Amino acid sequence: SAVISQKPSRDICQRGTSLTIQCQVDSQVTMMFWYRQQPGQSLTLIATANQGSEATYESGFVIDKFPISRPNLTFSTLTVSNMSPEDSSIYLCSAEQKLDEQFFGPGTRLTVL
Amino acid sequence: GQQLNQSPQSMFIQEGEDVSMNCTSSSIFNTWLWYKQDPGEGPVLLIALYKAGELTSNGRLTAQFGITRKDSFLNISASIPSDVGIYFCAGQTIGTASKLTFGTGTRLQVTL
Numbered sequence: 001s002a003v004i005s006q007k008p009s010r011d012i013c014q015r016g017t018s019l020t021i022q023c024q025v026d027s028q029v030t031m032m033f034w035y036r037q038q039p040g041q042s043l044t045l046i047a048t049a050n051q052g053s054e055a056t057y058e059s060g061f062v063i064d065k066f067p068i069s070r071p072n073l074t075f076s077t078l079t080v081s082n083m084s085p086e087d088s089s090i091y092l093c094s095a096e097q098k099l100d101e102q103f104f105g106p107g108t109r110l111t112v113l
Numbered sequence: 114g115q116q117l118n119q120s121p122q123s124m125f126i127q128e129g130e131d132v133s134m135n136c137t138s139s140s141i142f143n144t145w146l147w148y149k150q151d152p153g154e155g156p157v158l159l160i161a162l163y164k165a166g167e168l169t170s171n172g173r174l175t176a177q178f179g180i181t182r183k184d185s186f187l188n189i190s191a192s193i194p195s196d197v198g199i200y201f202c203a204g205q206t207i208g209t210a211s212k213l214t215f216g217t218g219t220r221l222q223v224t225l
Contacts, residue, residue: 001158031211042201043156043215058212092155096211100144100163102203104155 002027002097004105012111013083020079021108023093028073031096034066037107038089049076049093083112117202117216125222132189134219136202144205145185146213147176151198159200160187192223 003026013019023032032049047068048056055068070076080087088111094102119136126132136145144163148156160171162178162185169176175188185202202216 004155033212042218043203043213045212045214048212094155100205100211101146101158101161102211102213103158104148107153107155109153 001101001103002029002095004093004095004103006091006093006105006108008108009106010109010111012113014113015084017083018079018081019083019110020077021091021093023076023078023105025074025095027097029095029097030073031102032070032076033094033096033102034068034076034078035092035094035104036089037092043092046078046091049078080110083110085112088112117204117214119200119202119216119219121219122217123220123222125224126192128192128194128223128225130192132192132196132221133186134188134200134221135184135186136204136216137184138204138214139183140206141182142204142214143182143207145176145178146203146205147174147185147187148201148203149198150201150218156201189221192221194223194225197221197223 005024007022034046035043037043045058046061049068049070051070067079090107092107094104096102146161147159150156160176165182167178173190177186200219203213
């Protein structure tokens, strides 16, 4: 399976600031995704990161709050903008290497004060 | 929207016991996936199921794709302490561009 890394692994940020999370895959993949996992909860899809075009956002998530870049087939970034304590979560990227099978990165644990 | 309910929500078992958990949906899925998440880590794919009625094993793990396409089951035989973690089911429907819907999770704790 693909090896997926994320940076940073964790961060503590101040309210009103922004944080950009990087996701790197060790092989080219067609589909990359960003998820949010709030404390003690399941995973919720934020958006599909499309290579060469704008990301596709799920209901409840907007580009102004979570801008996403996908400059090539191995890399994507998610920015959490104008953060508030409610944004404290684990943010996970995933990649689909084999049809219908998604593999996940280790996650970025974000705490907003 | 679609919801995947997992049961039980949590379970304490003794080492060596068999474990069963299930996932039910209000909608039909074409693919079922089972993941395990350890604390501080991302989910790790355990088993993927592609056909209704399919039964697939991965070591001590066995999962089944329900005939109705609205449910799936995961069994763990002879549990060991490293089985501790949260198990998530995830489903995918055709035409959703590979998007996964995750279940609510089953927290497994194994006592010696």
